[in-house]
Amino acid sequence: MPSREEINYFGAGPALLPTDVLERAAQALVNYQDTGLGLAEHSHRSELASTIVREARADLAAFLDVPSDDYEVIILQGGGTGEFAATIYNLVGAWVLKERTKLVQSGLPDDDASAELIKALKAKVDAELKLDYIVTGSWSLKAYQEAQRLLGPEKVNLVADARKEVDTRAGTASKFAAIPDESTWKANLSPNAAMVYYCDNETVDGVEFPQFPPALVPSAGNTTAPVVADMSSNILSRPVPVSNYGAFFFGAQKNLGSTGITVAVIKRSLLPQPSADLLRALSLPIGPIVLQYEIIAKNDSLYNTLSIFDVYIAGQVLKKLLASFPADKAAGQQAVAERKAKQIYAALDAHSDFYHVAPVPAARSRMNIVFRIAGGDAAVEKAFISEGTALGLTGLKGHRSVGGIRASNYNSISEEGATKLAEFIDAFAKKTKA
Structure with missing residues (x-):
């Protein structure tokens, strides 16, 4: 039987974890800090658990230089697939509130029960609400398909589709071999989208954006929509230009830790959500409360029972990274x-x-x-x-x-x-x- 030192594991996820992190976690699982209880047995409401969650969030923000005044780091569940839905619910909600504010400022009643306000908002939803997707691989395709399922195809705009690219090396059409040239995106971006979505690294297909897409840089005036990215398989492997994003998320099981937790970094201005009654009046889907970023943030990522042991592992990985690359x-x-x-x-x-x-x-x-x-x-x-x-x-x-x-x-x-x-x-x- 081979020893751990003899194995180099290149699996895509759950992925290899540092041995020293696992050794500490093994001890913590049996008896954490001489409490006589393993970490998986402690209440997620305990101060001990709150400290682990708080430190992990702070260390991640430190490693990625997340500006804490403008962005919130939250830990939740559901994996990247859950985030396909979570980003839709939260960003559509933020869009509705933005358009509601505009209408109130124009003189309409500041009252969700107002038939006049609801009628005007419904007209906005019908005419302008879009979600923009850039499809470059299997995971962004799944995200695009989930958006169509939740909102309807008429609300989802395919900005770029890598399936249409031709791999000239082989001379035949090749699925997900290249990222479509950004010059072809701009005309396809929706004028008032709730978000524009892409996957920074496609785990299945081996496609990665070499940098933040210049066509989406907010300061360049290309789009006013919040940019949302799935970074599940390349997070912590390079700096992130956080201020370019409305939100980005990642499952833990590639570069951060073990399977079981997901992290989202979201702009604070996008956290507030409309009431369920208003969404219902607008015929928009109402997301599960466990996927509502505002609720998770207000509860310091402990709205429901979080796997503290998995957060602990992620926290230990982050502490190791910060010690390895302090500058x-x-x-x-x-x-x-x-x-x-x-x-x-x-x-x-x-x-x-x-x-x-x-x-x-x-x-x-x-x-x-x-x-x-x-x-x-x-x-x-x-x-x-x-x-x-x-x-x-x-x-x-x-x-x-x-x-x-x-x-x-x-x-x-x-x-x-x-x-x-x-x-x-x-x-x-x-x-x-x-």
Whole structure:
């Protein structure tokens, strides 16, 4: 049986966690701070639990330089998939309040029971309410489809669709191989959208935005809509230009911690929500209260029973990151991530006749390196996975929807582990082609 030190796990999630964090967590699970109780047994209403949650939120804000006066960090449940719905409910609610304020300022009654106000608001909803989506992979496609399901297709605008891109390397249409050129987005952005949504890193397809999309920078006058991003698989791997976002969210199980908690960072001005009666009068969906950011924020992320043990693990990961990069913080981790990705891609590119990296170079993810071998030969890919596993390189099988190989290069993958994978990629190609 292999030891933990002999394994380099490249699975996409739940992902590898630092060994020292797990060792502390193991002790905490049995007897936390000599209380005689394990951390999972303590009440989430206890001061002990409140401290863990408070510190985790503060440390995340510190690592990402989140301006606390303008943004709220909240911890909740539901995963990234739950956030597909949560962002819709919360951002549509914020949009309704914004339009309500405009109408009251124009002279309409400041009364949700006013038939005149409701009629004018309903006209606004019918004529102007839109959600904009940029689809670049499997997860943003799921988010787009959830928006259509909750609001109806007529309220959801597809700004860009990577499925229509052509992979010129192969000369055929290739699903999610590239990010559509931003020059094609601008004319498609809605004039008064409740939000514009994109996935910063597509875990399944290996596509990552190299930077915040210039076409969405608020100061450039491209869109007035709050920008919302799913950062589930690349959070904490590079700095985030927080002020460009209305909100961003991420599941913990890639770079932050264990499965079970989700984090959202949202602009405070977007927190207030309209009453359920007003939404009902406007024929808009009313979201579950456990997904309402305003409620979660007012209760310091403890509105309902939160998994404090999972928050503790995330908090320990954050403390380790802050200790590792006390000055550069996320920029320090970015340098490491880029060095690791560079050597893995270099090994693949050295045998471009044998390995085919799924996305084009400009869209390659540093976190999820997706590729096919020998034209997608199932036997050869199976041999690659088997031989890699024998060397302690595990978790390399591609997502079930796309097949092939996927090496997830999350923060917990060491530079030595990345080097070992790169060396195996090179050796396997030479041996198989010989």
